Amino acid sequence: MxxxxxxxxxxxxxxxxxxxxxxxxxxxxxxxxxxxxxxxxxxxxxxxxxxxxxxxxxxxxxxxxxxxxxxxxxxxxxxxxxxxxxxxxxxxxxxxxxxxxxxxSDEHSWFKEAKKSKDNPYRDYFHWQKPLENGDPPNNWKSFFGGSAWEYDQASGEYYLHLFTKKQPDLNxxxxxxxxxxxxxxxxxxxxxxxxxxxxxxxxxxxxxxxxxxxxxxxxxxxxxxxxxxxxxxxxxxxxxxxxxxxxxxxxxxxxxxxxxxxxxxxxxxxxxxxxxxxxxxxxxxxxxxxxxxxxxxxxxxxxxxxxxxxxxxxxxxxxxxxxxxxxxxxxxxxxxxxxxxxxxxxxxxxxxxxxxxxxxxxxxxxxxxxxxxxxxxxxxxxxxxxxxxxxxxxxxxxxxxxxxxxxxxxxxxxxxxxxxxxxxxxxxxxxxxxxxxxxxxxxxxxxxxxxxxxxxxxxxxxxxxxLMVRKDYDVFVYGDFEELEFSNPDLYIYKKTLGNEKIMVALNFGSENTDFAIDANTSMGDIIINNYKKLGVKDNIIQLEPYQGVIVEFN
Incomplete structure (x- = not known):
């Protein structure tokens, strides 16, 4: 890579x-x-x-x-x-x-030219279609911003496509x-x-x-x-x-x-x-x-x-x-x-x-x-x-x-x-x-x-x-391989990342209550790299996270 x-x-x-x-x-x-x-x-x-x-x-x-x-x-x-x-x-x-x-924009010179006539050189810069027999737009497409994605041009008797506002004609x-x-x-x-x-x-x-x-x-x-x-x-x-x-x-x-x-x-x-x-x-x-x-x-x-x-x-x-x-x-x-x-x-x-x-x-x-x-x-x-x-x-x-x-x-x-x-x-x-x-x-x-x-x-x-300064020093933040932990837990997001000799564990508590989780017996914690609280509770391989606490620690 x-x-x-x-x-x-x-x-x-x-x-x-x-x-x-x-x-x-x-x-x-x-x-x-x-x-x-x-x-x-x-x-x-x-x-x-x-x-x-x-x-x-x-x-x-x-x-x-x-x-x-x-x-x-x-x-x-x-x-x-x-x-x-x-x-x-x-x-x-x-x-x-x-x-x-x-x-x-419909105020771009291309679109202004396109509206002048059906044989204008800029006409084909946009999507134009004839109405259906009943006068309706050519299809049922809706704009991202609501309403039809087609706007009728009275002068030419055709519709133009706009997937966003009618002042944003789609380019062809x-x-x-x-x-x-x-x-x-x-x-x-x-x-x-x-x-x-x-x-x-x-x-x-x-x-x-x-x-x-x-x-x-x-x-x-x-x-x-x-x-x-x-x-x-x-x-x-x-x-x-x-x-x-x-x-x-x-x-x-x-x-x-x-x-x-x-x-x-x-x-x-x-x-x-x-x-x-x-x-x-x-x-x-x-x-x-x-x-x-x-x-x-x-x-x-x-x-x-x-x-x-x-x-x-x-x-x-x-x-x-x-x-x-x-x-x-x-x-x-x-x-x-x-x-x-x-x-x-x-x-x-x-x-x-x-x-x-x-x-x-x-x-x-x-x-x-x-x-x-x-x-x-x-x-x-x-x-x-x-x-x-x-x-x-x-x-x-x-x-x-x-x-x-x-x-x-x-x-x-x-x-x-x-x-x-x-x-x-x-x-x-x-x-x-x-x-x-x-x-x-x-x-x-x-x-x-x-x-x-x-x-x-x-x-x-x-x-x-x-x-952001720490992130510049650790390639593992950006490129590391993931190992998910506690995946089904609805409040905790915990994962390990490894890249060569760089190994970090990220623990995040999305809940408003204190939450504990157990560290694998084969995992030993190293230095705390980042912590959004002043302390981290650890006891007998149990990490104790306060509400919305997040930490990044090195591990072996």
Whole structure:
């Protein structure tokens, strides 16, 4: 196995709109990131991933791109980006961008041209279909954000496909000109020195021949069997790697929507020469039954352990995964999987121990390093996320849930939870901006913020810093072979990892009660590497874990 720089590196995802506002207009920007590079370097992360910074009308906060080679004016200028890239490299870190290649904005020049006439050269850049005889859309496909995936164009009498909002028309990758447009945009940024791309919904770029109706099954199954894994997908990914990525010291990270552990190898196995890694959705969606809001299920630790194991076994020594349990599309990690009330600090630290000791490239989402939590939005007027708003507005028509319950569902799982401004200090708006931010700050910024934790040796922030530094010294954290212990225990997650002479045992208590477990008689404990409590109870080969305690120990 080749030990490339991005495998052991730690990726830190920045959602620019919510990271740091340098000019006090209420919106984060590139200069705001530049101002915080010392903070990021001190955190001991290696790779910065920027969510989209390209020109966009912001229907989906930048994931609707109107120019792939220009900077969104709200974020700054190309000179600002060049300075950010140079200073990131000067500080020994790398930088990757978010490539949105499945769709663009309806305000992109390509789509504006495509709408002019059916014989316009750009018409075939998109998916157009005639209505059915009764005028309905060409099939029953639904958008990820609710409603039909087809929008009628009155002027031409045809529908265009949009798997996301109607302002995000899907690109037609069957057209080689479209592929070359995307490849040229990638080369533009790679030639500047960008170190790779996180590829948004990349499994969706190849559409199924004839646009067949989706079966009457759950939406997650429809994504996997109808929207993702299309007939020419792997041809396109090999072409992208061959024509673009392989010519640079850069890597490709796929958002693995619609990919399961059985077909993951088709994307990331080394001999495929398609993608360098992906992060999957099985962990991110492990409390979601079928749809983000409607059918939630309680967190189940045994289920999570099984997910980690299935994916680890599927790619072992054949391919590489990114390791993510939080990002801009999901509610806050500590609110979902930990205890953000009584055991907020302990559970945030324990979750990071789990994440930092799973095999794969580690992904941290901004704000998790200080234990940022979900926010309570008091009315629908405070909701900004298009996915949440579409759910709420559809519910007004169907009356499936009360308005109160619909808002409660949004507060529990909505994407705005992860997008509230970073809480830098306890001053106005958490130090993010002097002006009212684009999204309501979490009121708990008075208690949870960077400044408060910066010099506190027991803070979540310094725990992240310390663990990331330790992780650089232990290859076993990233590459070690697993031995699961207490697998069926609903409160304990315990495993050994071995790589040559490096041997560690990780013990995590996900419960709110003290819990004991017995060490194998043939195992002798060594030094404690990391502990999120001040002590560890050990007596007669029995380890005693306090609520949400997590430890990493060496063993012989």
């Amino acid at each position: 080749e030990l490339t720089w991005f495998k052991k590196g730690t990726i830190y995802q920045i959602y620019p709109r919510s990271f740091n506002d340098s000019n006090n207009d209420g919106i984060g920007d590139l200069r705001g990131i530049i101002e915080k590079l010392d903070y990021l370097q001190k955190l001991n992360v290696d790779i910065l991933w920027l969510s989209p910074i390209f020109s966009s009308p912001n229907d989906d906060n930048g994931y609707d791109i109107s120019d792939y080679c220009a900077i969104m004016p709200e974020f700054g200028s190309m000179d600002d980006f060049d300075e950010l890239l140079q200073k990131t490299h000067d500080k020994g870190m790398r930088l990757i961008l978010d490539l949105v290649a499945n769709h663009c 990758w069957e057209n080689p000109k479209v592929r070359e447009e995307i490849y040229n945009a990638m080369r533009f940024w790679l030639d500047k020195g960008v170190d790779g791309f996180r590829m948004d919904v990349i499994p969706l770029i190849s559409k199924r021949d004839g646009y067949p109706d989706a079966p009457e099954v759950g939406f997650r199954k429809i994504i996997e069997d109808v929207y993702a894994n299309g007939p020419r997908l792997h041809e396109y990914l090999r072409e992208m790697n061959d024509k673009v990525v392989s010519h640079y010291d850069a890597f490709s990270l796929a958002e693995g929507v619609g990919i399961n552990h059985n077909n993951a190898g088709l994307y990331i196995n080394y001999d495929r020469k398609e993608l360098d890694m992906l992060y999957h959705f099985d962990i991110l969606e492990c409390t979601i039954v079928n749809g983000k809001f409607e059918e939630a299920s309680p967190f189940d630790l045994v289920n999570m352990k099984g997910i980690f194991k299935r994916w680890r076994d599927a790619v072992h020594e054949k391919g590489w995964l990114a390791n993510a349990i939080g990002n801009h599309d999901f509610a806050r990690m500590v609110s979902r999987f930990g205890n953000d009330k009584e055991y907020w600090s302990a559970s945030a630290k324990m979750l990071f121990i789990m994440q930092a000791t799973q095999n794969g490239t580690l992904n941290i989402y901004q704000g998790d390093e200080i234990g940022m939590t979900n926010i309570v939005l008091d009315s629908i007027d405070e909701v900004k996320d298009v996915q949440s708003l579409n759910f709420y507005n559809e519910n007004l028509e169907t009356k499936r849930f009360s308005k109160k319950l619909a808002l409660e569902m949004i507060n529990k799982e909505g994407r705005d939870n992860a997008r509230t401004p970073i809480q830098w200090n306890d001053e106005i708006n958490g130090g993010f901006s002097m002006k009212e931010p684009w999204l309501k700050p979490n009121p708990n910024y008075k208690e949870i913020n960077v400044a408060q934790q910066d010099d506190d040796p027991d803070s979540i922030l310094n725990f992240y810093r310390d663990l």
